[in-house]
Amino acid sequence: MTTTTGPLATRRLILQGAACVAVxxxxxxxxxxxxxxxxxNDKYPEEAFKQKNEADAIKALYGKxxxxxxxxxxxxxxxxxxxxxxxVSVTTTLDKVTSISFFVAENPFALAASYKIxxxxxxxxxxxxxxxxxxxxxxxxxxDGKLYSATKEVKVTVGGCGx
Amino acid sequence: MASSIRVRATSNGDITEVQALIQHPMDTxxxxxPAGELIPAHYIQQLKFECNGKDVFAADWGTAVxxxxxxxxSFKGAKKGDELKISWTDNKGASDTTTAxxx
Numbered sequence: 403m404t405t406t407t408g409p410l411a412t413r414r415l416i417l418q419g420a421a422c423v424a425v426x427x428x429x430x431x432x433x434x435x436x437x438x439x440x441x442x443n444d445k446y447p448e449e450a451f452k453q454k455n456e457a458d459a460i461k462a463l464y465g466k467x468x469x470x471x472x473x474x475x476x477x478x479x480x481x482x483x484x485x486x487x488x489x490v491s492v493t494t495t496l497d498k499v500t501s502i503s504f505f506v507a508e509n510p511f512a513l514a515a516s517y518k519i520x521x522x523x524x525x526x527x528x529x530x531x532x533x534x535x536x537x538x539x540x541x542x543x544x545x546d547g548k549l550y551s552a553t554k555e556v557k558v559t560v561g562g563c564g565x
Numbered sequence: 566m567a568s569s570i571r572v573r574a575t576s577n578g579d580i581t582e583v584q585a586l587i588q589h590p591m592d593t594x595x596x597x598x599p600a601g602e603l604i605p606a607h608y609i610q611q612l613k614f615e616c617n618g619k620d621v622f623a624a625d626w627g628t629a630v631x632x633x634x635x636x637x638x639s640f641k642g643a644k645k646g647d648e649l650k651i652s653w654t655d656n657k658g659a660s661d662t663t664t665a666x667x668x
Binding site for chain 1: 580591593619620621622625626627629630631632636637638639640641642
């Protein structure tokens with residue numbers, strides 16, 4: 403399985419690539435898209451966490467763009483006295499939520515945390531994030547294959563990333 | 566050694582609320598120590614919750630999650646006495662696992 407499969411593996415990659423293109427081309431086919439996402443589910447999204455810019459990070463993680471929605475409720479303080487510990491939570495009334503992610507626009511790396519919501523798990527999560535300075539906080543909810551976002555500005559009086 | 570994970574899982578009818586607190590430095594790799602040397606990045610990358618053999622919740626974390634991370638979520642389909650298994654791995658390959666009974 404290791405040395406002799408070189409050309410085969412390449413061929414498989416090409417086929418996979420073609421399949422991906424096909425899926426993208428077909429647009430909103432949740433059934434077709436589901437296996438691809440499930441396969442990527444267990445892997446740590448290294449690239450997405452390296453993106454400095456929020457839009458790039460969303461693209462690296464989901465490969466699509468989000469639209470603002472009032473069904474995503476982002477709860478965060480107006481003013482955070484300690485940027486090292488900012489309590490943040492998201493809840494949503496959307497159906498078929500598969501993941502929830504947090505982005506801090508002005509942090510050195512925009513993506514803070516990404517959660518996978520299994521079937522039967524309620525679409526809500528609370529955690530604590532670091533914020534380098536006053537910044538927009540963006541929550542992305544993936545529901546039924548689409549992305550929805552909510553944004554809130556949090557004023558930070560003491561940064562959470564040192565310096 | 567005591568576990569690095571503290572979990573409270575409480576059942577309320579059909580819904581189980583889970584709160585977890587993990588002891589971890591979550592170093593970003595951007596902060597210097599008093600001697601002026603960078604403290605290397607050391608943070609939890611993945612965290613997983615399993616109940617009755619099924620993944621109920623998983624997290625991918627970057628360096629922007631606070632030190633000693635806290636997370637809270639709820640899920641359906643478990644009852645009192647069921648076991649919840651929690652495990653994490655960090656960027657240095659360290660990991661920890663614990664189980665908690667749903668109360």
